Amino acid sequence: MSTEIKKQLKKGQLSPVYLLYGTENFLINEIKQEIITTALNQEEYDFNLSTYDMNEVSVETAVEDAETLPFMGEKRVVILKNAAFLTGTKEKQKVEHNLKRLETYINDPVPYTCLIIEAPYEKLDERKKVVKLIKKQFEVLHASPMNEKLVYSWLYERAGEHHITLTSDGADRLLQLLGAKLMLLSSEIAKMALYVGEGGEINSETVDLLVARTLENDIFALVDRVVHRKLEEAFRILYDLFQQNEEPIKIAALLVRQFRIIYHVKELTRRGYSQKQIAATLKIHPYGVKVAAGQAKFFKGKDLSAIIAAFAEADYQMKTGFMDKKLILEMLITKLKND
CATH class of the missing domain: 1.20.272.10 (Zinc Finger, Delta Prime; domain 3)
Structure with a gap:
């Protein structure tokens, strides 16, 4: 889960490299946004935030940008989307990637850039050197679909972030209505937290009252x-x-x-x-x-x-x-x- 990375970000501690992989896109996007907002002020986005689709751009181009000094700020954030080169896929890719160049960067990343590598795939190829390097040295989030126990833990954690209490019957009712759809669950908890106020409680009656009906x-x-x-x-x-x-x-x-x-x-x-x-x-x-x-x-x-x-x-x-x-x-x- 993303708990440890979140704790570090709340303390303002940034890793030079993040690997976010798995099929639970909500968790990937949430952590990615928290990294960005920790590293940059919103006014800096235009100058110091870059996103590269690895289906369209070579990894060398993205690494060169990561090595470029930030403009009018202290940090840069460079995002590599769709990093299929970290998987064992046999499909021919439209762009050839020089992974040696990425490996060199991983071994000695610049201190002023946060490099976020997104791989929205179920598995990575653990045999690849670049995968081993990242996992050994830097922060990794495996955003896989959660089992029942983890979803309940996530719900209670999310309620705690809003400084409210979620009862067990409230959690049961939410999951009965929405299933394990994290984006929906997150938005509904945020809405109910506003309704009950800080220190309030969400129970099954609150859920029935406020969750949009289908x-x-x-x-x-x-x-x-x-x-x-x-x-x-x-x-x-x-x-x-x-x-x-x-x-x-x-x-x-x-x-x-x-x-x-x-x-x-x-x-x-x-x-x-x-x-x-x-x-x-x-x-x-x-x-x-x-x-x-x-x-x-x-x-x-x-x-x-x-x-x-x-x-x-x-x-x-x-x-x-x-x-x-x-x-x-x-x-x-x-x-x-x-x-």
């Missing part, structure tokens, strides 16, 4: 209310969806999808699968599995099969004009509550 979020909430037999709240969500002109057939399709997930999670759990294995098998996020596992406890397997069959019948009735589509959906939700 159709999928509403479907999740609707299923959750049905599972817990909260019929009045379920109908309130359903009528909101009707007011938003959501198509009943579409609502039903999303609802049955969630019940199928609950059914499959229950069945795979019975077979001894772990939640991680279930997520891989069903190709859904681990948080979805965790939620579905909790909901599955309220049903027997045969009950879920009957619910799925009821949705199939309702779909047929809606598509054949058996009666008003909204009424069919209302009757189905009432039946689910009573099952």
Whole structure:
């Protein structure tokens, strides 16, 4: 994670070289921006901030710029984007790179430049000398997608940066609504932090109040209310969806999808699968599995099969004009509550 680099930057400590690699672009972009703002004042950006796309420009050109003295300032920041030459890719690159030139610079970087090397790829070629040199001597961020434990730690850390408290049920609700989308999670925590104020607390109620609603979020909430037999709240969500002109057939399709997930999670759990294995098998996020596992406890397997069959019948009735589509959906939700 990026914690150590952030600590150093807060102290104003800059490394001559940073390697930022991995597929979690949010973390890469966040750390890159913090390096820039630590090294430069905004007025210096035009003179002392340079970005080179390694798909278009040779590494020698970027290194020459890194060795150039800063203009009207103490620091320069030079960014090398898309450094595919650090990977084991066999694809022919449009630009030939003299990596010896970069290796020479890495061994003796100038003190007035921060060289940021971005490699938005899952893996680097650890056999390459330049990769070994950077990893041995300088700061490296591996921005890979986080597992469940790391995402929770990241959420609590982010809340701490805003000087607020995030409760465990608040974190659960955020992840249920947004998944592990760090950019969305970051912006929502920042927004809620402004609402609760410094020293305040974000819980599940705060999340439900302030996080922007989507159709999928509403479907999740609707299923959750049905599972817990909260019929009045379920109908309130359903009528909101009707007011938003959501198509009943579409609502039903999303609802049955969630019940199928609950059914499959229950069945795979019975077979001894772990939640991680279930997520891989069903190709859904681990948080979805965790939620579905909790909901599955309220049903027997045969009950879920009957619910799925009821949705199939309702779909047929809606598509054949058996009666008003909204009424069919209302009757189905009432039946689910009573099952």
